[in-house]
Amino acid sequence: xxxxxxxxxxxxRFPGIGPRQARRFVHYLLTEGESARENxxxxxxxxxxxxxxxxxxxxxxxxxxxxxxxxxLCLDSTRAGSSLMVVAKDVDLExxxxxxxxxxxxxxxxxxxxxxxxxxEKNVRMAELTARINKEVKQGKLKEIILAMSLNPEGExxxxxxxxxxxxxxxxxxxxxxxxxxxxxxxxxLEYSDAETIKNAxxxxxx
Amino acid sequence: xxxxxxxxxxxxRFPGIGPRQARRFVHYLLTEGESARENxxxxxxxxxxxxxxxxxxxxxxxxxxxxxxxxxLCLDSTRAGSSLMVVAKDVDLExxxxxxxxxxxxxxxxxxxxxxxxxxEKNVRMAELTARINKEVKQGKLKEIILAMSLNPEGExxxxxxxxxxxxxxxxxxxxxxxxxxxxxxxxxLEYSDAETIKNAxxxxxx
Amino acid sequence: xxxxxxxxxxxxRFPGIGPRQARRFVHYLLTEGESARENxxxxxxxxxxxxxxxxxxxxxxxxxxxxxxxxxLCLDSTRAGSSLMVVAKDVDLExxxxxxxxxxxxxxxxxxxxxxxxxxEKNVRMAELTARINKEVKQGKLKEIILAMSLNPEGExxxxxxxxxxxxxxxxxxxxxxxxxxxxxxxxxLEYSDAETIKNAxxxxxx
Amino acid sequence: xxxxxxxxxxxxRFPGIGPRQARRFVHYLLTEGESARENxxxxxxxxxxxxxxxxxxxxxxxxxxxxxxxxxLCLDSTRAGSSLMVVAKDVDLExxxxxxxxxxxxxxxxxxxxxxxxxxEKNVRMAELTARINKEVKQGKLKEIILAMSLNPEGExxxxxxxxxxxxxxxxxxxxxxxxxxxxxxxxxLEYSDAETIKNAxxxxxx
Numbered sequence: 001x002x003x004x005x006x007x008x009x010x011x012x013r014f015p016g017i018g019p020r021q022a023r024r025f026v027h028y029l030l031t032e033g034e035s036a037r038e039n040x041x042x043x044x045x046x047x048x049x050x051x052x053x054x055x056x057x058x059x060x061x062x063x064x065x066x067x068x069x070x071x072x073l074c075l076d077s078t079r080a081g082s083s084l085m086v087v088a089k090d091v092d093l094e095x096x097x098x099x100x101x102x103x104x105x106x107x108x109x110x111x112x113x114x115x116x117x118x119x120x121e122k123n124v125r126m127a128e129l130t131a132r133i134n135k136e137v138k139q140g141k142l143k144e145i146i147l148a149m150s151l152n153p154e155g156e157x158x159x160x161x162x163x164x165x166x167x168x169x170x171x172x173x174x175x176x177x178x179x180x181x182x183x184x185x186x187x188x189x190l191e192y193s194d195a196e197t198i199k200n201a202x203x204x205x206x207x
Numbered sequence: 208x209x210x211x212x213x214x215x216x217x218x219x220r221f222p223g224i225g226p227r228q229a230r231r232f233v234h235y236l237l238t239e240g241e242s243a244r245e246n247x248x249x250x251x252x253x254x255x256x257x258x259x260x261x262x263x264x265x266x267x268x269x270x271x272x273x274x275x276x277x278x279x280l281c282l283d284s285t286r287a288g289s290s291l292m293v294v295a296k297d298v299d300l301e302x303x304x305x306x307x308x309x310x311x312x313x314x315x316x317x318x319x320x321x322x323x324x325x326x327x328e329k330n331v332r333m334a335e336l337t338a339r340i341n342k343e344v345k346q347g348k349l350k351e352i353i354l355a356m357s358l359n360p361e362g363e364x365x366x367x368x369x370x371x372x373x374x375x376x377x378x379x380x381x382x383x384x385x386x387x388x389x390x391x392x393x394x395x396x397l398e399y400s401d402a403e404t405i406k407n408a409x410x411x412x413x414x
Numbered sequence: 415x416x417x418x419x420x421x422x423x424x425x426x427r428f429p430g431i432g433p434r435q436a437r438r439f440v441h442y443l444l445t446e447g448e449s450a451r452e453n454x455x456x457x458x459x460x461x462x463x464x465x466x467x468x469x470x471x472x473x474x475x476x477x478x479x480x481x482x483x484x485x486x487l488c489l490d491s492t493r494a495g496s497s498l499m500v501v502a503k504d505v506d507l508e509x510x511x512x513x514x515x516x517x518x519x520x521x522x523x524x525x526x527x528x529x530x531x532x533x534x535e536k537n538v539r540m541a542e543l544t545a546r547i548n549k550e551v552k553q554g555k556l557k558e559i560i561l562a563m564s565l566n567p568e569g570e571x572x573x574x575x576x577x578x579x580x581x582x583x584x585x586x587x588x589x590x591x592x593x594x595x596x597x598x599x600x601x602x603x604l605e606y607s608d609a610e611t612i613k614n615a616x617x618x619x620x621x
Numbered sequence: 622x623x624x625x626x627x628x629x630x631x632x633x634r635f636p637g638i639g640p641r642q643a644r645r646f647v648h649y650l651l652t653e654g655e656s657a658r659e660n661x662x663x664x665x666x667x668x669x670x671x672x673x674x675x676x677x678x679x680x681x682x683x684x685x686x687x688x689x690x691x692x693x694l695c696l697d698s699t700r701a702g703s704s705l706m707v708v709a710k711d712v713d714l715e716x717x718x719x720x721x722x723x724x725x726x727x728x729x730x731x732x733x734x735x736x737x738x739x740x741x742e743k744n745v746r747m748a749e750l751t752a753r754i755n756k757e758v759k760q761g762k763l764k765e766i767i768l769a770m771s772l773n774p775e776g777e778x779x780x781x782x783x784x785x786x787x788x789x790x791x792x793x794x795x796x797x798x799x800x801x802x803x804x805x806x807x808x809x810x811l812e813y814s815d816a817e818t819i820k821n822a823x824x825x826x827x828x
Binding site: 501502503505506509510512513514515516560562563564565566569590591592593594595596597598599600601602603604605606607608609610611612613614615616617618619620621 | 722823
């Protein structure tokens with residue numbers, strides 16, 4: 001396999017990329033010329049050396065001047081330490097941050113748990129989550145853990161597994177577990193809504 | 208214009224139908240033969256003679272034995288008269304009925320109100336709604352009016368106009384106005400959610 | 415089943431229409447009012463009484479003043495009687511007419527022949543086609559039969575079956591059978607073309 | 622801009638990639654770990670050092686043992702030197718090769734020529750093409766130049782410009798210019814075909 005084919009194979013493994021688009025990527029790099037290829041190499045190399053996983057919330061971040069193992073969100077002392085939002089992935093955390101409606105802490109599981117997953121603790125950071133909760137419970141600041149999963153079968157399954165795993169840790173502590181509210185989301189049309197969404201929208205209706 | 212072209216024109220005005228599909232409908236009727244055409248004619252004629260608009264909720268229904276002007280939902284004495292759900296269209300009412308989570312009464316506005324609509328009371332049944340609410344307030348059973356509009360700009364605008372129009376009627380009565388709950392709907396993924404949905408999901412979170 | 419449900423069922427059988435859109439059609443007819451329903455009934459009734467199938471090419475047409483059993487295309491004496499184009503459906507004939515590049519006669523099979531079709535002569539007008547060809551061969555004007563099928567597996571299968579069926583009728587007559595040319599069609603991009611299309615485009619290349 | 626953002630920007634410039642997918646690519650590289658990043662860096666570096674543009678047909682290829690400036694297709698003495706196919710891009714050449722229906726030589730223009738292009742000779746390899754044709758005409762082997770462009774407005778415009786540019790070079794030589802055949806391509810349905818395709822399919826019909 002020559003390097004054109006090898007690079008095509010590498011791009012094929014990128015999320016959502018088929019053989020044809022992978023081939024186009026290689027061709028793009030070939031025609032864009034020297035500096036584009038050099039730029040890609042240097043930036044991936046920089047990623048290699050400066051991208052870190054936060055030791056507290058486990059999201060990826062980039063090292064700045066101070067050589068810290070903790071990300072800016074976790075270091076930010078103006079954020080409320082009373083709530084911890086558990087999300088499946090970095091992109092979920094970024095979505096919540098963009099909404100500018102939450103100022104507590106985060107924990108990134110790294111994955112959702114599928115129904116066929118026999119050992120969920122291997123695919124998500126279960127041990128790290130229980131360790132973190134245990135520590136925070138002892139410190140006494142934590143008041144609420146928000147399980148912020150997507151509203152699809154895998155998201156709900158993940159929330160259920162997490163709830164079972166962390167409930168015992170909270171027994172004597174005054175920490176509640178909550179989940180995101182349900183009802184109509186932006187763009188939802190009544191005509192096309194399923195029974196579950198209508199039920200939630202009715203139960204959670206507001207005066 | 209011959210009758211093939213005329214019928215194609217008629218089908219083109221059906222919701223969501225372009226010239227090509229309209230032409231296919233005509234061809235379907237031509238090839239399906241005599242009984243299919245006869246069946247369509249008879250059923251539309253039956254619709255003409257037996258479909259009625261309920262004098263109470265204004266949805267369409269079909270006359271059964273008893274020659275009533277009121278639909279089965281409105282006549283059903285087991286349904287709670289304490290709540291009235293205002294919807295834009297018949298299909299919205301049908302969606303809510305299918306969810307089997309509401310057992311109160313309905314009122315169908317007939318339309319949503321667009322932002323450019325100078326005289327909304329001409330496109331929606333505003334006079335009929337206020338008349339109905341006035342009557343119900345006098346009878347003293349009504350406790351809640353649920354504005355059940357889709358969560359899009361026109362739906363929200365409609366709810367706002369309706370709320371302004373009916374609030375004065377409820378001043379001395381103990382009747383509250385509510386809207387459907389907001390948050391994640393079935394299938395919502397955090398990664399792709401807008402700030403508004405995340406804000407609602409967070410504000411309405413549940414223990 | 416009331417007439418709203420009955421009409422929904424009828425529309426569901428229309429080509430390409432699901433339950434939701436069928437329901438919308440009924441609602442459209444209910445809200446459009448009396449004259450729209452009346453118009454539909456009258457036009458379908460007119461279709462019933464005045465749409466005819468041409469006794470020569472078997473396409474559907476509408477009776478005009480002269481009470482003819484033959485359509486305008488078949489009656490048009492300026493069209494060349496030397497070529498007969500065999501198409502699967504009325505819409506194919508209409509497509510060719512719109513292109514204004516053919517001035518011969520037509521024959522509509524009524525269907526394509528699927529691979530699982532054990533008795534193709536029941537689904538397409540095979541007997542009528544052979545009768546017509548026999549008659550035309552005797553008259554001595556016919557020079558070419560064009561099998562104008564779509565370039566998909568069923569279209570090619572149909573052309574093959576038809577060719578086998580009509581070849582024996584032409585043995586002593588000087589009538590050739592032809593098929594539509596192959597190569598790049600409007601919009602074809604080389605990058606996304608399959609081997610067959612490229613092969614045809616190369617074989618049929620033009621100086 | 623940190624390196625996560627920088628890499629996202631780089632991927633956004635990849636063909637067909639939006640900001641969201643670019644972000645996913647970066648996340649994929651972060652989670653796939655060290656070896657995936659290393660592998661990408663090494664292969665792009667290899668591309669930098671070993672991908673060459675053929676001095677004869679101008680497609681990209683990878684250097685093998687022999688340090689040649691000419692690609693394997695151009696060096697292959699079993700391929701017919703009597704025909705030269707002019708294509709817009711590498712991917713077009715690859716499409717034709719996959720069809721295994723052509724065994725002549727190629728020339729890659731590098732681009733198509735758009736209608737607004739005032740100086741087409743700057744965007745496509747016009748000088749290189751005329752040089753190559755002049756050389757081949759002198760050698761006396763060339764019999765045919767195939768302009769193999771996609772059948773869209775830009776493809777046709779490109780073919781026309783190229784034809785005008787190379788015709789003078791062929792005046793005394795016995796070399797013809799041809800274009801790809803037109804008609805139905807795989808999957809073409811008569812019902813949905815435009816007039817141009819039907820015209821070509823009829824003109825190029827085959828016995």
